[in-house]
Amino acid sequence: MGIKTIVEDNIDILVAGAGLGGTGTAYEARHWGRDKKIVIAEKANINRSGAVAQGLYAINCYMGTRWGENNPEDHVRYARIDLMGMVREDLLFDMARHVDSAVHKFEEWGLPLMRNEKTGAYQREGRWQIMIHGESYKPIVAEAATKNADKTYNRVMITHLLMDESGRNRVGGAIGFNVRTGNCHVFKSKTVVVGAGGASNIYKPRSVGEGAGRVWYAPWSSGSAYALMINAGAKMTQMENRIVLARFKDGYGPVGAYFLHLKTYTQNAYGEEYESKHFPALQKMVGKEYLDMEASHRTHRPIPTCLRNHAIIQEVAAGRGPIHMVTMHAFQDPHLEEVGWENFLGMTVGQAVLWAATDLDPKYQNPELTTSEPYVMGSHATGCGAWCSGPADVSPPEYQWGYNRMMSIEGLFGAGDAVGGTPHAFSSGSFTEGRISGKSACQYIDDGKAEGIVVSDSQIEKRKAEIFKPLETYKVGRNEIVAGTVSPSYLLPHPGLQRLQKIMDEYCGGVTVNYMTNDKLLNIGLQKLKIMEEDLEKVGAEDTHQLMRAWELKHRHRTSECVMQHTLFRKETRWPGYYYRGDAMKLDDKNWHCLTVSRRDPETGEYTMEKAPLYHLVGDMEDKALAEMKKSEKKPAKKAAKAK
Numbered sequence: 001m002g003i004k005t006i007v008e009d010n011i012d013i014l015v016a017g018a019g020l021g022g023t024g025t026a027y028e029a030r031h032w033g034r035d036k037k038i039v040i041a042e043k044a045n046i047n048r049s050g051a052v053a054q055g056l057y058a059i060n061c062y063m064g065t066r067w068g069e070n071n072p073e074d075h076v077r078y079a080r081i082d083l084m085g086m087v088r089e090d091l092l093f094d095m096a097r098h099v100d101s102a103v104h105k106f107e108e109w110g111l112p113l114m115r116n117e118k119t120g121a122y123q124r125e126g127r128w129q130i131m132i133h134g135e136s137y138k139p140i141v142a143e144a145a146t147k148n149a150d151k152t153y154n155r156v157m158i159t160h161l162l163m164d165e166s167g168r169n170r171v172g173g174a175i176g177f178n179v180r181t182g183n184c185h186v187f188k189s190k191t192v193v194v195g196a197g198g199a200s201n202i203y204k205p206r207s208v209g210e211g212a213g214r215v216w217y218a219p220w221s222s223g224s225a226y227a228l229m230i231n232a233g234a235k236m237t238q239m240e241n242r243i244v245l246a247r248f249k250d251g252y253g254p255v256g257a258y259f260l261h262l263k264t265y266t267q268n269a270y271g272e273e274y275e276s277k278h279f280p281a282l283q284k285m286v287g288k289e290y291l292d293m294e295a296s297h298r299t300h301r302p303i304p305t306c307l308r309n310h311a312i313i314q315e316v317a318a319g320r321g322p323i324h325m326v327t328m329h330a331f332q333d334p335h336l337e338e339v340g341w342e343n344f345l346g347m348t349v350g351q352a353v354l355w356a357a358t359d360l361d362p363k364y365q366n367p368e369l370t371t372s373e374p375y376v377m378g379s380h381a382t383g384c385g386a387w388c389s390g391p392a393d394v395s396p397p398e399y400q401w402g403y404n405r406m407m408s409i410e411g412l413f414g415a416g417d418a419v420g421g422t423p424h425a426f427s428s429g430s431f432t433e434g435r436i437s438g439k440s441a442c443q444y445i446d447d448g449k450a451e452g453i454v455v456s457d458s459q460i461e462k463r464k465a466e467i468f469k470p471l472e473t474y475k476v477g478r479n480e481i482v483a484g485t486v487s488p489s490y491l492l493p494h495p496g497l498q499r500l501q502k503i504m505d506e507y508c509g510g511v512t513v514n515y516m517t518n519d520k521l522l523n524i525g526l527q528k529l530k531i532m533e534e535d536l537e538k539v540g541a542e543d544t545h546q547l548m549r550a551w552e553l554k555h556r557h558r559t560s561e562c563v564m565q566h567t568l569f570r571k572e573t574r575w576p577g578y579y580y581r582g583d584a585m586k587l588d589d590k591n592w593h594c595l596t597v598s599r600r601d602p603e604t605g606e607y608t609m610e611k612a613p614l615y616h617l618v619g620d621m622e623d624k625a626l627a628e629m630k631k632s633e634k635k636p637a638k639k640a641a642k643a644k
């Protein structure tokens, strides 16, 4: 094969994907490893890659301990409630105790954080969220990463991890190709930190045809992080916990700033409040422990994200849609109007453009909200990802087998969406996790754990042939046709993607089936994914750009398979509003108060599923806000007693 191969050898830390997690790794690894060789391999251009490419208007995870606002335990309790109990509390606590320092770094590096003029503290959007002028968020963190790395390879898509052949379950680097030049890139490395992000476009999106490509999470989030790890045989957790989001219709504009800062609210098509109507029946499905309206109201605790979705889904199904976000009041205030528009201009410009293009002014018309297609990710209100070791000072033995954030494969670490069980990390928490991984990777090397790694030429050659096969398949198959694009011998990446999206949508609870699935559907879906895998051997790529699309499809397919396996395994409806198991419509704590862990055998392709213990490490003790609330509730009672 006449393909040029570029080998980067003797790497200490390879960052595979440099979004918010990966940039954190490169920055921190330099601090602990002055002498270490740190290399970044990034599919796009690090300055504008990943979910934060367009910018953000808020940092959604900041404790504010410096200002006496929250402590890490409060955040663990919050995430636990929001995820219906299913979180890795050790990893969450670890992230939360370090996240503020990452945010302070961002400010030092030039990210404009808004300030509350009265208190001097960062301007809060909500209890956990602070407001930023964040259009340039990504270039700012990218600069910190590239300055600390020895080398940054842009436009290099990692397709496989390389494994140590010395007889240990250990990583040895990664391999991929340059999406512009078509060169093959081999990275021989002592450790790999996977920061390749989440997955959009594995489910059929609401926007097809006319709006194809418009999705909430970055369209280029191709599930690579998951596929790389699954294919290597790493254990995964909570892959069934894929997320559905309430979003402004068609532009997918996020709602956080609107609900929390602008204090806008939702109503049905007839101007009625609808959420509370659905809660009594919902409480029967999930139990009072998970939905207690009285307690939520009293303590200002948000209703879990999935349950808020459930109310929207039910209300629309009852024929009272569309749901509207009531913006018309808030937008009368010029400051809030400005915030409302700027929020999208700095983060999801498409939403602002869509409103402008369709003459929708939220000052005079309440825009529609809808629920999105599902996404697979591990840093928003959902916790898909790898099963990782936790910090030694916090984690129980089942959660701790070595280095912090190391997976079930030695030397393989993760950050952000790649790490499972750690929702509500968002951009700042992902960066923080990257820092933790970078530090751990240095420690692992310094402890001599990476000695004697063997990666043979035959392993590299085997992968190389696999990577470039779609180009060959196309070249040969193209000769069989004289016109058009359809050949009997190959499958093109885009039709392949549509086929995958249809399977996931119809069999694994997408939008067209109102997020409903059951064991029968899932088993059929798995069968279809298996047949599709055979066909993926025949994917054809016209050029190196299409080769990237081919590998994105393969990564999305593997991610989907794992999601499907997990969804079949957890026989309950844990997160109504994310998806429903029609054959097990209730939350079932008796059997499923646990985390789910899978492993795909790289040799046979078979999955092993197991239940892992779910430890509530942070006591149920009520958090600060609640304690204060109780104190203020007690005072009048005392006065009343005195009066008597």
Ligand code: SFD
Pocket: 016, 017, 018, 019, 020, 021, 022, 041, 042, 043, 044, 046, 049, 050, 051, 052, 056, 057, 058, 059, 060, 061, 156, 157, 158, 159, 176, 195, 196, 197, 198, 216, 217, 218, 220, 221, 222, 224, 225, 254, 255, 256, 347, 348, 379, 380, 415, 416, 417, 418, 425, 426, 427, 428, 430
């Ligand atoms: O409003 C390969 N997010 C928000 N976080 C916040 O803190 N505040 C917000 O306001 C947030 N909102 C939001 C958010 C995201 C998006 C898209 C929108 C709005 C519209 C979430 C965060 O962005 C998210 O949590 C983090 O970015 C996750 O970090 P990480 O590192 O896990 O993923 P990444 O940043 O997408 O980076 C992945 C990188 O990997 C590259 N890559 N490189 C090499 N080889 C491969 N095979 C690769 N595959 C991928 C990517 O190019 C990328 O650089 S709101 O909705 O809540």
Ligand code: AMP
Pocket: 060, 126, 128, 129, 245, 246, 254, 255, 256, 257, 259, 260, 302, 303, 305, 381
């Ligand atoms: P979103 O814009 O939906 O991605 O959310 C951004 C942040 O706001 C996340 O931390 C959400 O959990 C939070 N959030 C969004 N909507 C609400 C709501 N209605 N109540 C409480 N928190 C919310």
